[in-house]
Amino acid sequence: MAEDQQERQARPVPEDVRERMRFLTHELDRHNYLYHTLDAPEISDELFDAMFHELAALEEAWPELRSPWSPTLRAGGRLLDGLPKKPHRLKMYSLDNVFSQREWNDFLEKMRRAYQGFGPFEEGFYCDPKLDGLAVELVYEQGVLTEAMTRGDGEIGEVITEACRTIATIPLKLRGEQSMPELLEVRGEVVMFKKDFAALNADQKAKNKKVFANPRNAAAGSLRQLDVAVARSRKLTFLAYSLGACNWQPEQACTSQTELMQRLADYGFLTPPNGRFCADSQQVMDYAEWVRTNREEFPMEIDGCVVKLDRLEAQRQLGFTARAPRFAVAFKFPALKVATLLKNIEIQVGRTGVLTPVAVLEPVAVGGVVVSRATLHNEDEIKAKDIRIGDTVWVQRAGDVIPEIVGPVLAERGSEVLPYVFPDKCPVCASPVYREPGQAALRCENLACPAIRLRSVLHFVSKAGLDIPGFGEKWVEQLVQSGRVRDPADLLTLTVPEFLQFKRMGETLAAKLVAALADACANTSLERLISALGIRHVGTETARTLAMHYHDLEKLSLAREEELLTLRDVGPEVALSVRHFFSTPANVELLAKLRRAGLWPVQTAKATAVEQTSAFAGKTVLFTGTLSISRSEAQKAAEAAGATVLAGVSKKLDYLIVGQKPGSKLAKAQALGVTVLSEEAFFALLKN
Numbered sequence: 001m002a003e004d005q006q007e008r009q010a011r012p013v014p015e016d017v018r019e020r021m022r023f024l025t026h027e028l029d030r031h032n033y034l035y036h037t038l039d040a041p042e043i044s045d046e047l048f049d050a051m052f053h054e055l056a057a058l059e060e061a062w063p064e065l066r067s068p069w070s071p072t073l074r075a076g077g078r079l080l081d082g083l084p085k086k087p088h089r090l091k092m093y094s095l096d097n098v099f100s101q102r103e104w105n106d107f108l109e110k111m112r113r114a115y116q117g118f119g120p121f122e123e124g125f126y127c128d129p130k131l132d133g134l135a136v137e138l139v140y141e142q143g144v145l146t147e148a149m150t151r152g153d154g155e156i157g158e159v160i161t162e163a164c165r166t167i168a169t170i171p172l173k174l175r176g177e178q179s180m181p182e183l184l185e186v187r188g189e190v191v192m193f194k195k196d197f198a199a200l201n202a203d204q205k206a207k208n209k210k211v212f213a214n215p216r217n218a219a220a221g222s223l224r225q226l227d228v229a230v231a232r233s234r235k236l237t238f239l240a241y242s243l244g245a246c247n248w249q250p251e252q253a254c255t256s257q258t259e260l261m262q263r264l265a266d267y268g269f270l271t272p273p274n275g276r277f278c279a280d281s282q283q284v285m286d287y288a289e290w291v292r293t294n295r296e297e298f299p300m301e302i303d304g305c306v307v308k309l310d311r312l313e314a315q316r317q318l319g320f321t322a323r324a325p326r327f328a329v330a331f332k333f334p335a336l337k338v339a340t341l342l343k344n345i346e347i348q349v350g351r352t353g354v355l356t357p358v359a360v361l362e363p364v365a366v367g368g369v370v371v372s373r374a375t376l377h378n379e380d381e382i383k384a385k386d387i388r389i390g391d392t393v394w395v396q397r398a399g400d401v402i403p404e405i406v407g408p409v410l411a412e413r414g415s416e417v418l419p420y421v422f423p424d425k426c427p428v429c430a431s432p433v434y435r436e437p438g439q440a441a442l443r444c445e446n447l448a449c450p451a452i453r454l455r456s457v458l459h460f461v462s463k464a465g466l467d468i469p470g471f472g473e474k475w476v477e478q479l480v481q482s483g484r485v486r487d488p489a490d491l492l493t494l495t496v497p498e499f500l501q502f503k504r505m506g507e508t509l510a511a512k513l514v515a516a517l518a519d520a521c522a523n524t525s526l527e528r529l530i531s532a533l534g535i536r537h538v539g540t541e542t543a544r545t546l547a548m549h550y551h552d553l554e555k556l557s558l559a560r561e562e563e564l565l566t567l568r569d570v571g572p573e574v575a576l577s578v579r580h581f582f583s584t585p586a587n588v589e590l591l592a593k594l595r596r597a598g599l600w601p602v603q604t605a606k607a608t609a610v611e612q613t614s615a616f617a618g619k620t621v622l623f624t625g626t627l628s629i630s631r632s633e634a635q636k637a638a639e640a641a642g643a644t645v646l647a648g649v650s651k652k653l654d655y656l657i658v659g660q661k662p663g664s665k666l667a668k669a670q671a672l673g674v675t676v677l678s679e680e681a682f683f684a685l686l687k688n
């Protein structure tokens with residue numbers, strides 16, 4: 001072999017071969033740059049391939065003429081045995097983070113203080129997006145790429161020269177005619193664009209191969225491949241943002257980060273998109289906000305922006321702490337989507353018996369808040385997303401929206417992680433659970449289930465119910481657990497001595513609680529009580545309608561479905577649920593207990609003087625046509641005067657109130673002999 005080479009070197013090189021190889025090397029390099037970095041190709045792929053193969057063949061025949069930056073070096077195909085390690089000439093630092101304008105102001109203040117003694121501190125920053133990839137250092141000697149390294153631990157990196165040569169946006173030779181520095185280390189990030197990541201994962205999936213959790217992992221996994229052919233097959237992009245060691249001539253040196261970014265672009269590098277100079281702190285904050293709102297539009301994943309003092313001399317003067325530069329900081333956005341471990345799935349039983357699965361997570365910060373639990377809604381949701389205990393899952397939170405589990409990170413699922421099996425028994429009382437046809441929810445049907453009892457009592461005292469002060473979850477839990485309180489009515493008969501039997505309960509508090517219960521008995525309105533009962537589908541609005549119409553619980557409990565259906569806000573689901581509630585024996589018993597305890601409000605008795613003297617007290621009304629005020633305002637006015645608003649025209653209707661362009665209700669009402677009022681007459685009567 002050595003002999004063979006000697007022989008070859010000895011032979012004379014035809015000048016036209018040398019010239020042709022030089023030409024092909026230059027042309028291929030130029031077209032590579034036009035295609036990958038500038039995204040502006042000038043020739044067809046076929047012509048490029050033809051030239052490439054011609055050069056490869058010539059290099060095969062004349063290896064001694066191969067240029068150290070030949071495009072054929074990008075081909076890869078060599079298998080490495082373990083990545084060699086090597087120290088960086090200059091340490092590769094990390095960056096400190098700030099998460100808010102206040103923290104940024106603090107950092108700026110620190111920078112100012114650190115600068116004292118060097119001269120007047122100049123604001124003026126270069127800002128660009130913070131790329132979420134793999135930091136890499138490229139070593140150029142006399143303008144030719146000789147080595148590439150990962151960041152490693154900052155001091156020692158892994159040599160990944162061959163893999164980096166396959167990245168089309170890494171110049172194998174710096175562009176430009178000017179003389180090249182003897183040594184120039186260019187630092188930047190290797191990323192995988194979101195579209196390339198999606199394509200890679202789709203392909204991996206189709207081939208039944210490992211899918212990657214995110215573009216950064218895909219980029220890192222591809223680069224650190226020992227088989228360079230794999231790195232070559234993955235579409236990676238390098239973007240340059242700073243320098244390591246460099247010894248260019250004084251006249252070659254840049255004076256600002258802005259200038260350096262232009263120089264890097266001139267050398268043939270891509271730089272992070274939308275980087276710009278910001279003259280002052282306000283512009284930096286505006287820029288950070290702009291990047292945050294446009295985050296999704298970037299072709300690669302970014303997780304903030306990086307703010308650097310623009311003047312390189314000032315950067316040098318401020319220098320570094322042990323970890324990070326004093327002249328630059330990462331202005332990070334709170335992550336909106338974070339991966340974390342799903343430690344368990346707990347089943348909560350609500351007051352209506354619905355079993356709700358809740359994800360118990362390894363706590364993570366998402367969008368600025370720490371999330372440790374999130375609802376999984378129901379069995380179908382868990383199945384559809386194939387979420388399993390032990391999975392790493394994506395947790396997402398947008399704005400003020402409650403956090404949600406997006407799905408599992410399949411790439412990180414261990415083989416021991418098994419599909420989740422939803423319980424077929426209530427986890428609290430062990431009764432079999434029941435699924436209503438067409439509904440996603442599974443329910444415990446056992447009204448004596450302690451969980452249902454606890455939730456019903458909690459609802460009864462909550463703001464949506466009677467709003468009784470002092471009854472926090474801890475107390476109610478103890479009361480229910482002791483067996484003394486089995487339903488909300490049991491609360492009302494509690495006495496001071498009974499309260500005193502509970503741990504950490506004192507005389508004063510016990511007296512307060514008893515007084516609060518007495519106050520609730522005396523002053524609760526019927527609509528509040530109906531809402532407090534926690535009848536399914538009956539919220540505060542419907543409770544109000546029911547109270548207005550029925551005046552006491554007894555009448556309501558006897559109401560037939562067809563009758564309920566004539567009321568506003570009462571559809572078939574609500575009517576059925578109301579009927580179901582009042583025909584359940586436990587609830588009949590509950591009503592009797594409430595009455596005995598003295599909690600039995602009657603709507604008419606509590607009606608205000610206005611209602612009693614009003615023409616609409618106890619009457620039913622309905623509106624049709626366009627009114628001069630909104631429909632809901634008119635309904636409220638009628639209700640305030642003691643009327644009940646019905647859902648449709650029937651014999652039960654006392655008044656139909658007609659605005660402009662009345663609908664078919666008018667004819668129907670007239671046919672039934674219902675009194676028809678104009679809007680003006682309605683308002684006139686309201687005033688009386």
Ligand code: IVH
Nearest residue numbers: 093094095128129130131135241272306325
């Ligand atoms: S400038 C001394 N600019 O983020 C470091 N770094 O988390 C100055 N990074 O180690 C580097 N995007 O590798 C700079 N636009 C950007 C960047 C960026 C990502 C990396 C960098 C650093 C890491 C810190």
